[in-house]
Structure formats: C-alpha cells, structure tokens
Amino acid sequence: MIPRPPQPTPTTVSDALFDTQACLNCGAALSGPFCAQCGQKKAARMGGSTVRKEAWERFRWFEWNTLRNALRVLPQPGTTAREYVLGQRKDHPHPLTLLCLAIGFLLIVLGHTDYLRPELPSEEAQRMVALVTGYSKWSFSLGAVAAFASMWMVFRRWGYNVAELLTLALYCQAVFIALQMVNQLPLVLASSPELFRWHKAWSPWYMTALQTLMLMVALRQFLVLDWRRDGWRLLLAGALFAALKWQATQLYARAVVELVLWQMGA
Known part of the structure; x- marks a missing residue:
C-alpha cells in the first residue's frame, strides 16, 4: 500500500504563534527581521493593516x-x-x-494603428502582406545590430569586450523602440489618411536622426567621454550607425520579399 502523506494537525491561531524566533516559512532560526535561509520577512498575524502594508511593500x-x-x-x-x-x-x-518587453509593447501599438497592415484588393495580396508583416517583426532588432557594429568599429580598443558592448546596444535598442512608440502616438490620438501617409513617408528619416543622436549620448554616458575631446569619435559612430542601419534595413527587406515570393510560389 502507498503510505498516505501526514495530515496537517489543527492549529489554534493566536498572537503567541507569531511570537517566535523561528521562521514560519522554513523553520530556521531568525537573527533579524528577515530569514537568512529563505529570505522571508518575519511574519506577523494577518490583519487589515498587515494586508495593506504588505501589499504596498x-x-x-x-x-x-x-x-x-x-x-x-x-x-x-x-x-x-x-x-x-x-x-x-x-x-x-x-x-x-527589456528589449523583448519593448518589442511586445511596440507590436501592440502597431497593431492598434494598423501600421503594418495596408488594405489590398485581392486575398492573395493580403496573404502575401501577412507573411511580410510576420517576417518584418524581426526587423526591430536591426537597430541593435547596427549599434553594436558601429560601437565595435570605433571603440573596440577601449577595453570592453563583445558582450559588454552588446549590452549597451540592447539597452539602446530598447530606447529606440520606446521612441518609436512615442512616434506612433499621433496615429493613435488623431489618425487620418493624410497623417498616415505623411508619417510613413517621413518617419524613417527623422527617427533615424533621433536614434543616431540617442546612440551618441549613450556612448558618451557609457564610456564617460568628453564632447570636445571625443566628439569626432561620437560623430563617426553615429554616422556609421545611420549608414549600417539603412543598409541592413534594405538588405533585410529584399531578403523578406524574396523569401515571401518563394513561399507564394512566384
């Protein structure tokens, strides 16, 4: 026969139960307000004030x-x-x-504005656009690739390894995506066909300039640079970032189109 697990014994709840120097979570001896073994704060008897205090904490x-x-x-x-x-x-x-969370929020915003979903007459064209949209979601990481490449080419001899520069690139990309979400707010608050067309035409240009400026600021913070002494390095890294991001976007778009055409049997 399979032994039955021990049944819990009835316990009378009283203030004395909590007046102990043992952790009520793991049983270890308490030497302070928090248990050294499990990390839980010394428990007090539940009450209205306890619930409010612990919820707020x-x-x-x-x-x-x-x-x-x-x-x-x-x-x-x-x-x-x-x-x-x-x-x-x-x-x-x-x-x-942080980057994954930022991408998730951006996709929600883009889905609300239908930014990646143009209206097309035929069902086949709509299916093709759906494939393109699916692959385009990965393009949100191209900025991180361009940022890392520009950092590595300009500052690789400054004592930071690949993983450390990549950390900065990922933080920068999360900020780029946050800026893109702010850039979508006009379409959420006051959407119109004219604004939508203007936004799609000009947004890539001024957003690239804004992201380039943010990258330069981030590099100055990360490497503790001086604008006067190291300004040319920051400008070089910014120019490389803008060029690499544009080239990577073009190559990625071409690859997506070729892949979609192959999947559609064209």
Whole structure:
C-alpha cells in the first residue's frame, strides 16, 4: 500500500504563534527581521493593516522598482549599461528582457494603428502582406545590430569586450523602440489618411536622426567621454550607425520579399 502523506494537525491561531524566533516559512532560526535561509520577512498575524502594508511593500519594492528602473533607461541608457556591466545588476532590468518587453509593447501599438497592415484588393495580396508583416517583426532588432557594429568599429580598443558592448546596444535598442512608440502616438490620438501617409513617408528619416543622436549620448554616458575631446569619435559612430542601419534595413527587406515570393510560389 502507498503510505498516505501526514495530515496537517489543527492549529489554534493566536498572537503567541507569531511570537517566535523561528521562521514560519522554513523553520530556521531568525537573527533579524528577515530569514537568512529563505529570505522571508518575519511574519506577523494577518490583519487589515498587515494586508495593506504588505501589499504596498510588494508593489513598492518589486513592481514599482522594476518599472522605475526600466523607465530610468530612457534618458540614461549608457549610464544604466555601464552600471550593469560593472556589476550593479540587482536593480537594473536585464537588457534582453527589456528589449523583448519593448518589442511586445511596440507590436501592440502597431497593431492598434494598423501600421503594418495596408488594405489590398485581392486575398492573395493580403496573404502575401501577412507573411511580410510576420517576417518584418524581426526587423526591430536591426537597430541593435547596427549599434553594436558601429560601437565595435570605433571603440573596440577601449577595453570592453563583445558582450559588454552588446549590452549597451540592447539597452539602446530598447530606447529606440520606446521612441518609436512615442512616434506612433499621433496615429493613435488623431489618425487620418493624410497623417498616415505623411508619417510613413517621413518617419524613417527623422527617427533615424533621433536614434543616431540617442546612440551618441549613450556612448558618451557609457564610456564617460568628453564632447570636445571625443566628439569626432561620437560623430563617426553615429554616422556609421545611420549608414549600417539603412543598409541592413534594405538588405533585410529584399531578403523578406524574396523569401515571401518563394513561399507564394512566384
């Protein structure tokens, strides 16, 4: 016969149950307000004030801290990446996790504005555009590739390895995507066919310029550069980024079209 697991014994809940120097989560001896073995705070008897206090502490120290640190990346991607690379990782979001979250939010915004879904007359054309749209979602990482390549070509001898420069590139790409979401707000708030056409025609140009400027700011923060002494290096990295991003976008678009035509049997 399979032995039955021990049944919990009835326990009378009282204030004395919580007046103990043992952790009520793992049973280890407590030497302070938090358990050294499992990390739980010393438990107090549940009450209205306890629920409110613990709910606020969890929101304040976890959810709000995570959001606050993620928002801090926006004006200071280089500083955040520098601190992360130098070991201050507990209070900073992982760059790849932050990038995936940013891409997810951007896809929601683009889906709301139908930015990647033009209206076409034939069903076959719509199916082709659906394939192109699916592959185009991967293009949101091209900025990180261009940013990393420009950093590596200009600053590879400054003592940072590939992984450390890639960390900065991923933080920068998350900021690029956040800027793109802000750029979509006019289409969400006051969409019109004229605005939509203007936005599609001019957005790539001014967004590339804005992303280039943000990359230069991030590099200055990350490498602690001086504008007067190292300004030419920052300008060179920015120019390389803009050129590489444009070229990568063109090559990726051509590859997507060829792949879709092959899948459609054209």
